[in-house]
C-alpha cells in the first residue's frame with residue numbers, strides 16, 4: 001500500500017460514515033501534487049446557521065459572484081445550458097443539463113459547467129449528438145464518480161462519464177474515477193473515468209484521472225489535444241482510431257525497487273482485433289512520465305496498433321518497451337512503432353523484436369490529423 005492508497009482508504013471510510021460528503025477533500029487528495037488545483041470548496045454548509053461574526057462585505061447570496069453573462073444567449077446554431085452546483089444558474093448537475101438537450105439536435109449544444117467538482121455519473125445517450133462540455137479549466141472543473149468493474153457489472157460500464165453520442169466535445173474539464181486504487185491481486189477493481197463510444201469526438205485541455213483503465217477510448221475517431229492523462233495499468237484502452245497531440249501521459253503505478261525487473265503498468269492496451277479494422281492510437285509530441293516501470297503498450301487484441309512519434313519518455317519505460325500479452329502469435333500481427341522519440345525511456349536497443357523503428361514514409365501516416373480524417377470534421381471544432 002502506498003501513501004496515496006492509505007489516505008484514500010481513510011477518506012473513503014470517513015465518507016461512508018457521514019452524510020455530508022465533501023468531495024473536494026477526496027478529489028484534491030487524489031490529484032497528484034504537481035497538479036495545482038483550483039477546485040473551490042463545496043458549499044456543504046449551505047442551509048446551516050452560522051454564529052459567526054457578520055461579514056463586512058455583507059454577502060447576501062452565494063450567487064453574488066456568479067457572472068451574469070456566464071451563459072450567452074442562444075443563437076440559430078448554438079444553444080447553451082448552464083450548470084452551477086450552487087444553483088446560480090439553470091442546472092445544478094451535468095446530467096440534468098444533458099437531459100434538457102433535445103434529441104437529434106443539429107445545433108451545437110454547449111453545456112457550460114462552472115468551477116467545482118460534480119460528483120455524479122453522467123451518460124450522454126446516442127440520441128444526443130453535438131454536445132460540448134465546457135469547463136473552467138481541468139484543474140478547477142471535474143466530473144467524478146467511483147464505479148468499478150465490480151460495482152458496475154463490468155469495466156465497460158464503470159465510467160464516471162459515458163458518451164455514446166457522436167460529435168461530442170469537451171474543453172477544459174476533468175473526468176475522474178475516484179474508486180480506491182487497486183492493490184495487486186484485486187479483482188474487479190478496474191475503474192474507468194470516461195468511455196468514449198461515439199464517432200468524431202474531440203477533447204481540448206482535458207484531464208483524465210484514474211488508475212487501472214482510466215480512459216476507455218472505445219470506438220470511433222477521436223482527437224485529444226493538450227490533455228493530462230493519468231493511470232497505471234492499460235490506462236488508455238479500447239479500439240478507437242485516435243490522435244493524441246501534446247498530451248501528458250502520467251503513470252501512477254507504484255515505484256519499483258531499484259534493480260527490480262518488475263513491470264506494473266502499461267500506457268495503452270489497444271484492441272484492434274483484425275487487419276480489416278482501421279483503428280489505432282497515434283501519439284504525437286507527448287510526454288510520458290510518472291512512477292513505476294511500465295510498457296508503452298500491450299496487445300489486448302492480436303492486431304493492436306499504437307505509435308509514438310516525437311514523444312519524450314523518462315526511464316519508467318521498460319527497456320523492451322512493449323508486451324504481446326504473453327501470446328507470441330501476436331508478434332506477427334501487432335503494429336507497434338516509435339519515431340524520433342527522446343529521453344531515457346526511448347532507447348530502442350533492447351526493444352522487443354516486433355517493435356518497429358518507423359521510417360519517414362511510415363511515420364507520415366500518423367503525423368497529423370489526417371490519420372483520423374480530421375479534414376472531414378475537426379476544423380469546425382477548433383473554436
Ligand SMILES: *[C@@H]1O[C@H](CO)[C@@H](O)[C@H](O)[C@H]1NC(C)=O
Nearest residue numbers: 015016146147148151179180
Ligand atoms: C463509492 O463511494 C461511496 C461513498 O463513499 C461508497 O459508499 C461506495 O461504496 C463507493 N463505491 C465503490 C465501488 O467504491
Ligand SMILES: *[C@@H]1O[C@H](CO)[C@@H](O)[C@H](O)[C@H]1NC(C)=O
Nearest residue numbers: 073074075076077078079107
Ligand atoms: C436566425 O433566426 C432568426 C429568427 O428565426 C432569423 O430571422 C435569422 O435570419 C436567422 N439568422 C441566420 C443567420 O440564419
Ligand SMILES: *[C@@H]1O[C@H](CO)[C@@H](O)[C@H](O)[C@H]1NC(C)=O
Nearest residue numbers: 079080081082089090091100
Ligand atoms: C435558463 O434560464 C433562462 C432564464 O430563466 C431561460 O431563459 C432559459 O431558457 C433557460 N435555459 C434552459 C436550457 O433551460
Ligand SMILES: *[C@@H]1O[C@H](CO)[C@@H](O)[C@H](O)[C@H]1NC(C)=O
Nearest residue numbers: 099100101102103104125127
Ligand atoms: C429522447 O429520446 C428518448 C428515447 O428515444 C426519449 O425517452 C426521451 O424522452 C427523448 N428526450 C427528449 C428531450 O425529447
Ligand SMILES: *[C@@H]1O[C@H](CO)[C@@H](O)[C@H](O)[C@H]1NC(C)=O
Nearest residue numbers: 105106107108129130166167
Ligand atoms: C450535429 O450532428 C449531426 C449528426 O451527427 C451533424 O451532421 C451536424 O453537423 C452536427 N451539427 C453541429 C452544429 O455540430
Ligand SMILES: *[C@@H]1O[C@H](CO)[C@@H](O)[C@H](O)[C@H]1NC(C)=O
Nearest residue numbers: 150151152153154155156157
Ligand atoms: C450484468 O451483465 C450480464 C452479462 O453481461 C447480464 O447478463 C446481466 O443482466 C447484467 N446485470 C445487470 C444488473 O446489469
Ligand SMILES: *[C@@H]1O[C@H](CO)[C@@H](O)[C@H](O)[C@H]1NC(C)=O
Nearest residue numbers: 134135136137171172204205
Ligand atoms: C482553456 O483553458 C486555457 C488555459 O487555461 C485557455 O487558454 C483557453 O482559452 C481555454 N479554452 C476554452 C475553450 O475554454
Ligand SMILES: *[C@@H]1O[C@H](CO)[C@@H](O)[C@H](O)[C@H]1NC(C)=O
Nearest residue numbers: 245246247248284285286287
Ligand atoms: C510539442 O509539445 C510542446 C510541449 O507540450 C509544445 O510546447 C510544442 O508546441 C509542441 N510542438 C508541436 C509541433 O506541436
Ligand SMILES: *[C@@H]1O[C@H](CO)[C@@H](O)[C@H](O)[C@H]1NC(C)=O
Nearest residue numbers: 338339340341357358359360
Ligand atoms: C526522425 O528520424 C528519422 C530516422 O528514424 C530521420 O531520418 C529523420 O530525419 C528524423 N526527423 C526529425 C524531424 O528529427
Ligand SMILES: *[C@@H]1O[C@H](CO)[C@@H](O)[C@H](O)[C@H]1NC(C)=O
Nearest residue numbers: 356357358359360361362363
Ligand atoms: C519504410 O518501411 C516500409 C515498411 O518496412 C518499406 O516498405 C518502405 O520501403 C520504407 N521506406 C523507406 C523510404 O525506407
Ligand SMILES: *[C@@H]1O[C@H](CO)[C@@H](O)[C@H](O)[C@H]1NC(C)=O
Nearest residue numbers: 364365367368369370371375
Ligand atoms: C498530413 O500528412 C499527409 C501525409 O504526409 C499529407 O498528405 C497531408 O497533406 C497532411 N495534412 C495536413 C493537414 O497537414
